[in-house]
Amino acid sequence: MKPVVCKFGGSSLADGTNIEKVCEILAKDPARKYAVVSAPGKRFSGDVKVTDLLYECYREAQENGDCSKTFEKIRKRFVSIVEELGMEGFDIGSVLDETEREIDLRKSVDFTASRGEYLNARIIAAKLGRAFVDAKDIIFFNKSGALDEAKTYPAIAEKLEKCGDAVIPGFYGTDADGNIKTFSRGGSDISGSIVARAVNAELYENWTDVSGFLACDPRIVNSPEKIEVISFKELRELSYMGANVLHADSIFPVRKGDIPIKIKNTFRPEDAGTLILPSKKYVFHGNTVTGIAGKKDFTVLFLEKSMMNGEIGFARKVLSVLEAHGIGFEHMPSGIDTLSLVLESRYLMGGLLEQLIEEIKDAVHPDYIRVLENIALVATVGHGMASSIGTSARLFAALSEAGINVRMIDQGSSELNIIVGIDNDDYEKCVRAIYHEFFEKKTDMN
Numbered sequence: 001m002k003p004v005v006c007k008f009g010g011s012s013l014a015d016g017t018n019i020e021k022v023c024e025i026l027a028k029d030p031a032r033k034y035a036v037v038s039a040p041g042k043r044f045s046g047d048v049k050v051t052d053l054l055y056e057c058y059r060e061a062q063e064n065g066d067c068s069k070t071f072e073k074i075r076k077r078f079v080s081i082v083e084e085l086g087m088e089g090f091d092i093g094s095v096l097d098e099t100e101r102e103i104d105l106r107k108s109v110d111f112t113a114s115r116g117e118y119l120n121a122r123i124i125a126a127k128l129g130r131a132f133v134d135a136k137d138i139i140f141f142n143k144s145g146a147l148d149e150a151k152t153y154p155a156i157a158e159k160l161e162k163c164g165d166a167v168i169p170g171f172y173g174t175d176a177d178g179n180i181k182t183f184s185r186g187g188s189d190i191s192g193s194i195v196a197r198a199v200n201a202e203l204y205e206n207w208t209d210v211s212g213f214l215a216c217d218p219r220i221v222n223s224p225e226k227i228e229v230i231s232f233k234e235l236r237e238l239s240y241m242g243a244n245v246l247h248a249d250s251i252f253p254v255r256k257g258d259i260p261i262k263i264k265n266t267f268r269p270e271d272a273g274t275l276i277l278p279s280k281k282y283v284f285h286g287n288t289v290t291g292i293a294g295k296k297d298f299t300v301l302f303l304e305k306s307m308m309n310g311e312i313g314f315a316r317k318v319l320s321v322l323e324a325h326g327i328g329f330e331h332m333p334s335g336i337d338t339l340s341l342v343l344e345s346r347y348l349m350g351g352l353l354e355q356l357i358e359e360i361k362d363a364v365h366p367d368y369i370r371v372l373e374n375i376a377l378v379a380t381v382g383h384g385m386a387s388s389i390g391t392s393a394r395l396f397a398a399l400s401e402a403g404i405n406v407r408m409i410d411q412g413s414s415e416l417n418i419i420v421g422i423d424n425d426d427y428e429k430c431v432r433a434i435y436h437e438f439f440e441k442k443t444d445m446n
């Protein structure tokens with residue numbers, strides 16, 4: 001039997017009562033051999049995550065030489081977790097004393113931030129009677145800060161094979177100099193994915209506080225449909241455009257190993273959740289559109305030059321200007337004599353936009369440059385679009401009916417998405433119109 005790797009997020013582990021739920025979930029299926037855990041998250045709105053308290057500890061230690069004031073809050077959180085779990089025999093006091101000493105001694109921001117996951121994993125492993133496997137011994141980064149795959153995957157496989165069912169702290173590993181290094185925030189999702197790949201898991205279950213992905217942002221459309229099955233490619237498009245449930249980088253390890261991910265709700269374990277499938281295992285589920293996502297605040301630079309198509313190196317010269325300023329582009333739709341660059345507006349502050357325009361003029365001498373600011377992008381994503389005739393006709397008819405002026409169109413070459421650029425002010429209206437067309441209007445074309 002291939003194992004299932006389960007990652008539990010901070011809200012699933014915020015207090016003893018929630019941790020009990022997690023223990024029940026793990027006990028329910030013997031395939032759930034490896035649990036990757038986050039630090040305790042918020043217990044109620046306005047509460048502070050343990051990881052945020054730890055960053056505060058680091059600042060305090062920098063200023064005062066020790067972190068005792070903030071660490072007291074962390075101490076209380078973990079002591080009450082241990083009490084709620086009825087673990088009288090577990091000497092959390094000594095573990096916390098040792099942790100506080102090390103934070104003061106090591107003076108490392110990553111070491112300090114990683115202690116929420118470390119402490120939580122120690123407690124949960126003891127509660128479940130499972131092995132505690134420290135992430136520092138199995139997850140390694142190379143000199144440039146990327147995951148050292150050649151060292152990490154064999155280390156995980158070897159260690160976990162020997163130790164039986166285990167609990168592993170998420171969010172960190174060891175860098176090339178032997179120091180603790182964390183992933184970016186929310187990085188326990190990545191740790192879980194790495195462990196799943198290393199043990200060639202049957203499934204990577206990601207347990208959180210929602211029952212999966214929704215077809216669009218619930219702040220824009222009331223109770224949108226849940227996505228039951230989605231491919232890695234669709235997920236990548238939607239997450240890139242702002243749909244957030246999983247850390248965007250967590251897709252890659254399992255994707256390479258063809259391992260599906262399931263998003264599950266710790267507080268409603270009976271809900272089906274969302275299944276994220278590698279392309280090989282993906283079967284079309286019948287919906288033309290899987291989801292809609294978008295982002296505001298883009299700037300479009302529109303260049304026109306007669307005979308542009310015959311001018312070898314035109315695009316390269318334009319892109320070199322961006323490269324020289326360390327700016328990436330989001331999209332680059334083009335016509336015979338036109339080329340548009342879609343850029344994130346936040347990178348163009350302080351006169352940089354004007355400077356870029358001047359440098360592009362010098363580099364390629366366009367006949368005309370126009371700038372469109374305050375543009376939002378909305379992506380309509382779904383494998384089903386490639387095979388359904390009339391999808392774009394429906395999309396644009398819906399936008400026209402809603403009175404939305406489409407400023408730019410970009411269709412990915414995989415026919416997986418259609419992206420429209422519209423005014424920021426039309427963003428919510430646009431998402432609603434597309435959702436209505438493909439999810440609410442029940443036609444036999446859905």
Ligand code: ASP
Pocket residue numbers: 009010038039049051052116170171184185186187188189
């Ligand atoms: N605890 C870390 C954070 O709050 C990592 C995680 O939860 O995934 O970002």
